[in-house]
Amino acid sequence: MENERLLKVMQRLEEELITVYRKFHQLPELSNEEFQTTKTLRELLTAVGIRILDLPLATGLVAEIAGDTKGPVVAIRCDIDALPVQEETGLPYQSLNQGKMHACGHDFHMTVILGAAYLLRQRERALAGTVKIIFQPAEETGHGAEAIMQTGVLSDVQAIFGLHSQPHLPVGTIGTCTGPLTAAVDRFELDIIGVGTHAAEPDKGIDPIVVAAHVVTALQTIVSRNINAFDQGLVSVTHIKSGNTWNVIPQSAFLEGTVRTLKAETRKLIPAKIKQISEGIAASFGARAELRWYPGPPATNNTAKWAKLAAQVGEETGYEVREEIPWLGGEDFAYYQEKMPGAFINVGTGQSYAHHHPKFSIDEAAILHSARYFSRLAEQVLLALEKDI
Ligand SMILES: [Zn+2]
Ligand SMILES: [Zn+2]
DSSP, rough: OOHHHHHHHHHHHHHHHHHHHHHHHHHHOBBBBOOOHHHHHHHHHHHOOEEEEEOOOOOOOEEEEEEEEEEEEEOOOOOOOOSOOOOOOOOTOOOSSSOOOOSSHHHHHHHHHHHHHHHHTGGGGGSSSEEEEEEEEOTTTTTTHHHHHHHTTTTTTTTEEEEEEETTTTTEEEESSSSSSSSSEEEEEEEEEBOEEEEOOGGSSOOOHHHHHHHHHHTTIIIIISTTSOEEEEEEEEEEEEEESSSOOOOOEEEEEEEEESSHHHHHHHHHHHHHHHHHHHHHTTTTEEEEOOOOOOOOOOOOOHHHHHHHHHTTTTTTEEOHHHHHSOOTTTHHHHOOOOOEEEEEEESSTTSSSSOOOOOOOHHHHHHHHHHHHHHHHHHHHHHHH
16 A cells, blocks of 8 residues: 555656756756756745745755754755757757757756655755755856855755766766866867968968978877876877968967876876977977866765765666766766765666757656665665765
8 A cells, every 4th residue: 555655746746846857958058047947946945945045046956955953964966057059959848048958967867856845855854964955057167166156055065966867878877986077178278370371382481381390290199109008098189270262371270279188197197298299399390388287076986985986876766887987978966076075876767869960858857766866875875975974
């Protein structure tokens, strides 16, 4: 009887969450413009009596569910922004906002964490501590985590957990690992400054295109010759621009690219080598190279203890748990992990086109299971922290 009742409650919750998911999916908003999304989240949380903290955030919010207020504090975080992508899934609940799409599954993340909040709210009095629930804006542009942290709301958080949808994992599977799960993502720009001249008289100038070609080739030796063979790193020139016609040797060449690393020391080494190689090669041709470096989020860094507990709770809740290998995409959850321990977890959402593709999709069957998982994880982390105190 009790089981039947529980099953019905869960079915109702699943239906409710799928309806909410479709609503989020239909109304995607770009980074720092998540006004409607934030309003909807506020309404949904307030309707079930979940307290929203009063913070100076233009978009996004932090809610709190507190059992034993003298107990430990844990945070679970999701992101809420969408991408400037025109959706092509053909789903009946396809995006209504022209040129905008939840193509990274952040609508799924929000729904899952909202579902976890509902479940935690039902068990509020039994909680061994406080759960802070972060609906973070602007993950795609990489500054949302900093905005949340600047409010000081996480100063008492002892462990933080986050999730990402993963089309490479089937529904019913989660994956995590100790150490980095995603990479530090940095961007660079490089100007090669030569001397322009008539194409018939290259000897009168310094051809920046020839210099740029040498630089691009030489940069590829950084990973193969300067990084330990057991470490990982990636250097890609992804954009080159120079000249505008066939009979002029231009003044300069512009190069742009990205560097992905997992270790702090490798992250420091690569820009130094890019500078040395590009300036050295340019000088050898009589040209000049100017490097500009734009740091992005660092690599995520899962604490062994919490990655293990996340896997254990996964098994207890019926997930198949996989040991993930890191990938070189970025995730601004890493900013939290610079300040506090925690774990980032990949959640299987079934086969789909890649993240950020106009046909990216998630299987709604993953929603309820994930919501139950994150509510249980928060509870278990509180218990583990309580034991440590
Ligand atoms: Zn993304
Ligand atoms: Zn994402």
